[in-house]
Amino acid sequence: MFSRLSIGVAQVVRTFSTSSQNNVKVAVCGASGGIGQPLSLLLKQSPLVTQLHLYDIVHTPGVAADLSHIDTPAVVRGFNGADNLDAALKDAQVVIIPAGVPRKPGMTRDDLFNTNAGVVRDIAAAISRNCPKALVGIITNPVNSCVPIASEVLKKAGCYDANRIFGVSTLDIVRACAFIGEAAGHNPLDVTIPVIGGHSGVTIIPLLSNCKPAVNFPESQVKQLSERIQEAGTEVVKAKAGAGSATLSMAYAGARFALSLVRAIKGEKNIIECAYVRSNVTEATYFSTPLRLGPNGIEENLGLPKLNAFEQGLLKAAIPELKTNIKKGEEFVLKN
């Protein structure tokens, strides 16, 4: 049911069409960073992308020059510094945002709020001026607050469309598939599982009861796996010991999500991804559930899958935290 990242070199098509519906312009904001560079590489590797705009406040000329030597169709351009943000976003159809600071050991995602809230606000304002119809994927943490921030900025600008703004929680699904595949002895590529809620600690709700192929772990192992999925980001932050958070796995997950948006724009049917979006599925006004994607973003919110008692407990624990995170994002835009 869920999409997979399929960008193997063997799949690179060496002809490229010039018809407009086949042209998809993708912009990456924060393209010189730990996530931005490998994410841009994976997007450049895909034959689905025809124009790739790389924006950052530093180093984009070098990153763009480097990637532009790869023999795939996407035309790469670098845009350096705030003065070039508008040009970077002009008429983009997909905008992916991994701009901002990552965690260091001991930090929560919410600790990044003070720095990253302004970064997302400014990029969202530029989106409203240059590509108000773009499908936007926000990777920047805290995702739970950054999606409301971008939404409020676009509302203020009069061009908000809730179907087009996504918090990228794909890494939680990628991790769940990896850990469950390993524990169950399945090829992780054969595992699908919805991970719903938000993207931080207790707000991450893996639904092992909905896993395919079905898994039959004892209760204690379900608990242990669920907690590992919730804390997997912190596992990487600790292992990197001050050198940042997940970048390579996030680039993989971000490319999968971005290319799902691109495929939906190109008219491919039945593309399902979980993402953190405006929602009326629970009491939290933003919430991740499986979504069917189309050319205009969310085609259908597939709603809450069936939850067992343990998962109901996880949901109950997540809602207050989500509400707090959402309110913090919304209030930031009111005050700033």
Ligand code: NAI
């Ligand atoms: P990084 O520090 O390596 O790269 C961030 C990049 O953003 C840098 O190149 C920096 O110059 C750029 N930047 C900073 N301010 C900017 C601005 N105003 N406009 C444009 N670019 C700007 O950080 P990394 O590791 O790439 O992480 C980026 C973000 O992604 C962090 O907030 C991190 O917490 C988040 N993240 C999200 C995940 C998710 O699952 N959604 C997973 C892992 C990280």
